[in-house]
Amino acid sequence: MRQGHQSWVFATRPVIVGRAAIGGPFEATGPLAEDFDTLHGDLMLGQESWEKAERVLMEEACTKAIEKAGVQKEKIDFLLAGDLMNQIISASFSARTLSIPFLGLFGACSTAMEGLALAALMVDSKAADYVVAATGSHNGAAEKQYRYPTEYGAQKPPTAQWTVTGAGAAVVSGQGKGLRIQAATIGHVVDMGMTDPFNMGAAMAPAALSTIESHFRDLALPHDHYDLIVTGDLGRTGHAILSELLPKHNLHVPLEKYTDCGKLIYGENPNVWSGGSGCGCVATVTYGHLLNRLQAGEWKRILVVATGALLSPISYQQGESIPCIAHAVAIESE
Amino acid sequence: MRQGHQSWVFATRPVIVGRAAIGGPFEATGPLAEDFDTLHGDLMLGQESWEKAERVLMEEACTKAIEKAGVQKEKIDFLLAGDLMNQIISASFSARTLSIPFLGLFGACSTAMEGLALAALMVDSKAADYVVAATGSHNGAAEKQYRYPTEYGAQKPPTAQWTVTGAGAAVVSGQGKGLRIQAATIGHVVDMGMTDPFNMGAAMAPAALSTIESHFRDLALPHDHYDLIVTGDLGRTGHAILSELLPKHNLHVPLEKYTDCGKLIYGENPNVWSGGSGCGCVATVTYGHLLNRLQAGEWKRILVVATGALLSPISYQQGESIPCIAHAVAIESE
Numbered sequence: 001m002r003q004g005h006q007s008w009v010f011a012t013r014p015v016i017v018g019r020a021a022i023g024g025p026f027e028a029t030g031p032l033a034e035d036f037d038t039l040h041g042d043l044m045l046g047q048e049s050w051e052k053a054e055r056v057l058m059e060e061a062c063t064k065a066i067e068k069a070g071v072q073k074e075k076i077d078f079l080l081a082g083d084l085m086n087q088i089i090s091a092s093f094s095a096r097t098l099s100i101p102f103l104g105l106f107g108a109c110s111t112a113m114e115g116l117a118l119a120a121l122m123v124d125s126k127a128a129d130y131v132v133a134a135t136g137s138h139n140g141a142a143e144k145q146y147r148y149p150t151e152y153g154a155q156k157p158p159t160a161q162w163t164v165t166g167a168g169a170a171v172v173s174g175q176g177k178g179l180r181i182q183a184a185t186i187g188h189v190v191d192m193g194m195t196d197p198f199n200m201g202a203a204m205a206p207a208a209l210s211t212i213e214s215h216f217r218d219l220a221l222p223h224d225h226y227d228l229i230v231t232g233d234l235g236r237t238g239h240a241i242l243s244e245l246l247p248k249h250n251l252h253v254p255l256e257k258y259t260d261c262g263k264l265i266y267g268e269n270p271n272v273w274s275g276g277s278g279c280g281c282v283a284t285v286t287y288g289h290l291l292n293r294l295q296a297g298e299w300k301r302i303l304v305v306a307t308g309a310l311l312s313p314i315s316y317q318q319g320e321s322i323p324c325i326a327h328a329v330a331i332e333s334e
Numbered sequence: 335m336r337q338g339h340q341s342w343v344f345a346t347r348p349v350i351v352g353r354a355a356i357g358g359p360f361e362a363t364g365p366l367a368e369d370f371d372t373l374h375g376d377l378m379l380g381q382e383s384w385e386k387a388e389r390v391l392m393e394e395a396c397t398k399a400i401e402k403a404g405v406q407k408e409k410i411d412f413l414l415a416g417d418l419m420n421q422i423i424s425a426s427f428s429a430r431t432l433s434i435p436f437l438g439l440f441g442a443c444s445t446a447m448e449g450l451a452l453a454a455l456m457v458d459s460k461a462a463d464y465v466v467a468a469t470g471s472h473n474g475a476a477e478k479q480y481r482y483p484t485e486y487g488a489q490k491p492p493t494a495q496w497t498v499t500g501a502g503a504a505v506v507s508g509q510g511k512g513l514r515i516q517a518a519t520i521g522h523v524v525d526m527g528m529t530d531p532f533n534m535g536a537a538m539a540p541a542a543l544s545t546i547e548s549h550f551r552d553l554a555l556p557h558d559h560y561d562l563i564v565t566g567d568l569g570r571t572g573h574a575i576l577s578e579l580l581p582k583h584n585l586h587v588p589l590e591k592y593t594d595c596g597k598l599i600y601g602e603n604p605n606v607w608s609g610g611s612g613c614g615c616v617a618t619v620t621y622g623h624l625l626n627r628l629q630a631g632e633w634k635r636i637l638v639v640a641t642g643a644l645l646s647p648i649s650y651q652q653g654e655s656i657p658c659i660a661h662a663v664a665i666e667s668e
Contacts, residue, residue: 001460005435051652082438088644092644095657106416106439127335128336186412186435189426189430310426315423323429
């Protein structure tokens with residue numbers, strides 16, 4: 001199971017038997033719109049608050065993924081979920097609605113692959129037959145919690161990112177047909193002393209580098225092994241930084257095979273500054289767009305490297321730098 | 335591995351090779367003082383803020399547990415940690431200091447057993463050789479984040495609980511000597527519609543009941559199987575409620591063998607209202623007091639049922655009830 005210092009290779013190659021991506025009205029205007037299962041026209045999703053809307057996104061992602069897996073909800077053993085809200089209330093309240101045994105996770109945007117890696121571990125070790133991994137975010141809820149009231153119309157620098165309104169979920173199982181989870185690498189915290197919460201891409205790029213480096217070292221893979229390496233969510237700024245860092249660290253990943261979920265989700269739209277971010281970004285782009293293309297045979301194997309900035313408004317206000325982390329999961333076609 | 339719907343039985347019975355409990359000045363006045371590894375006389379631990387003090391508690395708990403395990407820090411494969419702070423900053427910043435591959439967890443006070451259960455799963459499935467599970471809390475940091483400024487001296491009802499200033503950590507391994515982890519049961523969210531954040535014990539008691547019920551059902555154990563069942567942290571109010579609920583639900587646990595970490599940590603001190611609470615309560619009482627007595631041969635097997643109230647100030651302000659959860663881990667002497 002364990003290989004190298006911080007990686008797992010899954011002998012049974014657990015299967016992603018169902019997956020879903022749910023988005024909001026702004027995501028519907030982006031180039032990946034067709035890859036979403038549901039796109040809501042109403043940012044509030046008919047709820048009274050952004051926080052409650054975020055919860056509905058996650059509940060819908062889980063329900064849709066389970067439905068697409070063709071299994072009954074009662075067959076799901078565990079839900080592994082987290083989000084950006086204080087006390088991960090979107091995940092906890094979704095777990096209440098779904099009534100599935102629940103393990104709450106937090107790794108900021110890295111939570112998506114933290115959950116998928118643990119789900120694969122549980123299935124591979126026969127600790128579960130079916131596990132759902134889910135994360136999500138809501139632009140309004142994240143702005144309210146982390147930044148200024150949106151009514152202020154506060155200007156942002158070009159390195160800022162736009163929090164995705166969306167949620168993604170995957171059902172992992174030891175049996176059935178679908179894309180397979182080959183391996184995972186768990187990151188450690190990397191903090192290069194960056195303190196600017198409007199430049200998360202730059203803060204997180206070294207964490208992505210560290211995890212990619214560990215992954216190739218632990219698994220002793222050639223650097224061109226994957227048809228695609230995708231980070232989430234460094235945005236354009238972080239993507240450019242990591243593209244420079246990789247060869248400098250002797251990681252000869254073909255750069256045309258390296259992209260980022262935050263770059264993909266809104267295309268070249270300049271209104272999102274450096275690109276998309278949030279737990280919902282890597283989750284919807286992976287469980288929608290990327291795995292659709294993998295399933296269609298465009299690629300054979302991809303490595304998804306979800307990055308997270310583990311700061312809080314309090315740690316920032318107290319002068320702390322931004323600790324970052326990245327977890328990677330290798331997914332292959334059958 | 336998996337048994338019943340939501341439990342794991344660990345064939346290799348992973349070993350707790352090191353453990354530590356760190357406390358603050360108020361904990362030093364309680365009846366369990368002797369069971370702590372370190373007791374700080376300064377509530378600030380020489381730091382500039384309560385949040386930074388909380389982090390130091392967790393770092394010390396991890397470092398001490400690793401030291402007592404007699405392993406080098408570099409041998410630790412994963413750190414599984416969480417706390418009550420927004421974005422679990424105590425855990426994330428501790429992971430930065432310790433530089434161990436990190437999986438962030440959140441289950442409020444249930445995080446202690448969520449982490450221990452996952453650590454045992456990783457070791458049992460050969461996904462890790464050594465895993466540290468840690469949680470902590472700080473009275474000042476929790477009051478500031480969840481309640482009123484302490485300077486207000488706001489009165490509290492007798493059902494309120496006192497957040498423990500402390501942290502606990504355990505090192506779990508497949509080899510070595512020590513107490514052994516036999517099984518774990520992962521809870522699902524239970525919400526009986528309670529909305530009073532000053533009565534967490536009553537809100538959480540049904541979640542503890544649900545997990546205890548599942549544990550005995552999944553493992554087909556007689557109800558008097560354990561020498562001690564201990565919840566954490568229902569306090570006196572929640573302990574009294576669960577003591578009534580157990581027989582009503584045909585769980586014939588001998589009530590003299592049922593206690594609660596929140597009742598134990600401060601004894602009969604009326605200044606803590608219903609008792610102790612917080613991630614640091616169940617963690618320090620378990621990894622200090624309870625496991626010391628288990629190791630001393632006073633008991634052969636105990637079931638620790640950590641309970642968590644998964645609310646946030648926002649969910650409370652938006653009129654939501656309190657979703658609760660409990661995770662149980664069975665620990666035995668060699």
